[in-house]
Amino acid sequence: MSEQITITLPDGATREYASGVTGLEIAESIAKSLAKASIAVTVNGEQRDLCDPITQDAQFSIIKLDSDEGLEIMRHTVTAQLLARAVKNLYPEAKLAIGPTIENGFYYDVETPKPLSEEDLAKIEKEMRKLKETNAPIHKSLNSKADTLAAFEKRGEPYKMDIVERADQEDGFQLYQQGDSEFIDLCHGPHLPSLKHVGVFKLMKVAGAYWRGDSNNQMLTRIYGTAWRNDKELKDYLHMLEEAEKRDHRKLGTEMGLFHFQPEAQGSVFWHEKGYLIWQQLEQYMRRRLTAAHYQEVKTPQLMHSKFWEQSGHWQKYREDMFVVPDVVPNTEEDGPIFKEEPKEFLALKPMNCPAHVQIFKQGIKSYKDLPIRMAEFGCCHRNEAHGALHGLMRVRQFTQDDAHIFCREDQILEESIEFCKLALDIYKDLGFDDYTVTLETRPEQRIGSDELWDKAEQGLMDAMDAIGLEYTINEGDGAFYGPKLGFIIRDAIGREWGCATLQLDFNLPERLDATFIGSDGERHRPVMLHRAILGSIERFIGILIENYAGKLPLWLAPVQCVVATITGSADEYAKEVHQKLLDAGIRAELDIRNEKINYKVREHSAVNKTPVLYAIGAREAEERTVAIRRLGSQAQNVEALDKAIESLAQECKAPY
């Protein structure tokens, strides 16, 4: 086989090699040092092992550990080779499932007779280090389905066998092996050529996970770990984790006295006055934006009869997430049953606002000239979320959506979608989020409506995106049961992503609930419904804001914008006057004339309460009618004349819209 192939390097240079040349050989032919640093290669856009033969002309590049791909390959090797083997060494009866890489690390799912706990991690980690010390080379073999199954059967690995059995291919199964050890792992690769390329790693935690992600299946132990090129990278990462923990809105919310939860109302928020001030600022800001965008605000019932939800389809498709209330007078006898009679009629708390909005639309006769109707509601919804899903403000059972439904003609979809996207992005900018991605989520298995309607709906959203030039990725099967949706995902200050805004195109509900308008032809037509939200849930969005700003909210959102703190009791009277002037100027201000030192007050209002502005008032300020201004996060003190200071602060406290 002396056929020649042409290899094109990233810089465009080409080189000739005999067919069957390996990535390692190519690297060696370029430079010995390069070969040493290589851990894998990319051949025509596909990652391959260094030892894979290349048999046709190819675009070729070398992957080193210093690239993102290289780091991911290293993590992959750490989990599949070190972690998996360490577990098998320590617990020979363990069964291996899968071990992929994830953001910042990796995990491996294993089944052990006794679930592993965090205490086992140190032992496993030690074993991993021992294995790494061997610096063993990693070999790969290609195997037929039968041989692969036999190999895993011999080792008692039912999960691996399941993966192989479900695979489409008949051969070419890649098995990786360290040196001459008995241990093998199935992997699509590539892997490091040798364990000596492994950097630093740390096992983080264990958690339960279902085999194949299906809650009907066996629960496995998932071992999480992280791996980096060197100690510094690991340290930085651990530091970032600490930072995320510090920003936890549950912790900050408690410290700042914003809200609390208690067991009798799990998943529902007790908003304290300060937390509710944030809420009101946000809600009022949204209301101003919606009004300016020609939305009309409405309010609809919490409790509605099951017949209503049957019509909307929620009773059939969504009932397990709904709170259902029997329409029966409860029994008041002591120790008696709660209900004397078997309830026959049921009401349900609304989990969504849309069907109610259709009812408002249906009152009276609508003309094509009335459309679009943009109906908004800060709608309080209840959903019976699984206990384990509840998480602070991020996932609650009672939440308020900044919801709206746009009833329009088909010819108005494009413009309405475009206007919505512009509005959403502009609002995010005001709220401090500039970084976002967009997804299109298509028809799920559980759905109502014909395939033709779904085709039309999905196409409609794609057209709108194309018209604005917004890039999007498609998530198959993630749509709502009544229509496809567009999702806006914002990225916060420490790089975490949150799905918030959504635009859902719905041809189904108007039909189900028989909403019509009279067209220019005098005939009845179906309106299209665009379900849309920008914040998503106000509760959750406040949680995101708190974490994004680490509690240091921008002035216009801060529950207390300015604290007037006295240095000495002799300044109390003047401080009271300053406080009143701030209130008169519409600034949310507090007065602190406690018998405490200024150091104490500064710490409390800054570090604990995160108040953006502090006016320190001593005898000097009272004498000169000034204020000493201190900003959150700064040591600087600015002395300004009282009236001037308040005037500019009032200006600064204005909401962005």
Next chain:
RNA sequence: GCUGCUGUAGCUCAGUGGUAGAGCGCGUCAUUGGUAAUGACGAGGUCGGGAGUUCAAUUCUCCCCAGCAGCACCA
């Protein structure tokens, strides 16, 4: 809902088979101070709930409940 871990003062957490401790916070007093914790004293707890083992349980066992992490789900 599933798996694992946790539950002690308002908060953060020590601790023990013989009914409990710290720091912060809170209250009182002293202190009137100049920018990220002034000092002293004091009050405050059926040790998540129930059952069991035991002479004795906050401690050990079991069952519930709740919280946390992850899974599944999702705004």
